[in-house]
Amino acid sequence: xAIDEALVGIRSGHGGPFGCVIVKDGEVLDxxxxxxxxxxxxTAHGEITAIRKACSKLGTIDxxxxxxxxxxxxxxxxxxxxxxxxxxxxxxxxxxREANDILGFKDLRIASAFREGRDLVPTELVRVExxxxxxxxxxxxxxxxxxxxxxxxxxxVGDGSAGMGRPVCI
Amino acid sequence: xAIDEALVGIRSGHGGPFGCVIVKDGEVLDxxxxxxxxxxxxTAHGEITAIRKACSKLGTIDxxxxxxxxxxxxxxxxxxxxxxxxxxxxxxxxxxREANDILGFKDLRIASAFREGRDLVPTELVRVExxxxxxxxxxxxxxxxxxxxxxxxxxxVGDGSAGMGRPVCI
Numbered sequence: 365x366a367i368d369e370a371l372v373g374i375r376s377g378h379g380g381p382f383g384c385v386i387v388k389d390g391e392v393l394d395x396x397x398x399x400x401x402x403x404x405x406x407t408a409h410g411e412i413t414a415i416r417k418a419c420s421k422l423g424t425i426d427x428x429x430x431x432x433x434x435x436x437x438x439x440x441x442x443x444x445x446x447x448x449x450x451x452x453x454x455x456x457x458x459x460x461r462e463a464n465d466i467l468g469f470k471d472l473r474i475a476s477a478f479r480e481g482r483d484l485v486p487t488e489l490v491r492v493e494x495x496x497x498x499x500x501x502x503x504x505x506x507x508x509x510x511x512x513x514x515x516x517x518x519x520x521v522g523d524g525s526a527g528m529g530r531p532v533c534i
Numbered sequence: 535x536a537i538d539e540a541l542v543g544i545r546s547g548h549g550g551p552f553g554c555v556i557v558k559d560g561e562v563l564d565x566x567x568x569x570x571x572x573x574x575x576x577t578a579h580g581e582i583t584a585i586r587k588a589c590s591k592l593g594t595i596d597x598x599x600x601x602x603x604x605x606x607x608x609x610x611x612x613x614x615x616x617x618x619x620x621x622x623x624x625x626x627x628x629x630x631r632e633a634n635d636i637l638g639f640k641d642l643r644i645a646s647a648f649r650e651g652r653d654l655v656p657t658e659l660v661r662v663e664x665x666x667x668x669x670x671x672x673x674x675x676x677x678x679x680x681x682x683x684x685x686x687x688x689x690x691v692g693d694g695s696a697g698m699g700r701p702v703c704i
Contacts, residue, residue, distance in 0.1 A: 374668060374675070380672065381671065381672035400595055404593055404594060405586050405589055405595065407577065407582050407586060412577050415576065419574050419576060424574060425570055425574055427576075439618075440648060443653070444648075445576065447644050448577065451655055453655065455658050456660070463669060474617050477617075478613075478614075479649055485616050485617060485623065487623075487625075489625075489629060490626070492627050495537055497541065498543075498605055498606075499636040500636065501544060502544045503637060
């Protein structure tokens, strides 16, 4: 089904040949394909698109218990997004190596750079005045942020490591 | 300015304490802060939000020549997104380690897993019938996809490695 979604994407001219389906309790929750070109959005890979749609539909940022089926091994951006979204399991059909050999995408180059701790883009640390202020204010006010306008989300943002008054990871 | 954007985000209750500004030719192109909670989107980190907005504004997926200023070292998802968007340079204020020490976000855990080639989410390769079909169809039809409805994008999706009839990386 993820393969079919990939074909829908390229036949529509939306972007690269990648499709993704998210399943919960045996039911398809949502599906997505690469929409990088049609949306002018370099982050709109199949997995990211499907995660966004599924989270929007469920009104949560927590896809625990969901399985993400994807036509091709997720790139590092999507792999990290899968962790942030707390997806329970991933099944993919083609490997990054196969995608690279046929199409030459950058996934492998990014994965190698991460493995070696290298930045592919020149990156510089500049500690400007007050740079820790957002962290400290967030830590001090977090109860208010989460229990105020977003009170209903308190359970969906926990990730198991958030007990003992520790700030919630998002 | 990225720090201010982070403060705007948390004071609005939109999400985590992260802000980002994208600059081109000395002018602010766009800015973004973490909107994970308000958008129910676990991918809506500050950098991703700013990249999406900047690309949408410019009508491109290529931010070559842009500098991305961010209040905190980009997480692996955002680092990879920065590569996909071809951002020219990154400047950040707080390190992942500082964010981790104060707030305990998952960035470091994800970065360590990438470094060690480990998957944090159980991941399985299942080669279903026809799994390479999208790649092959995309390779064969790419000229049509890029020069048809999206003809105008042909230059903005090249990444230097796309010459000699090689498919374009997106």
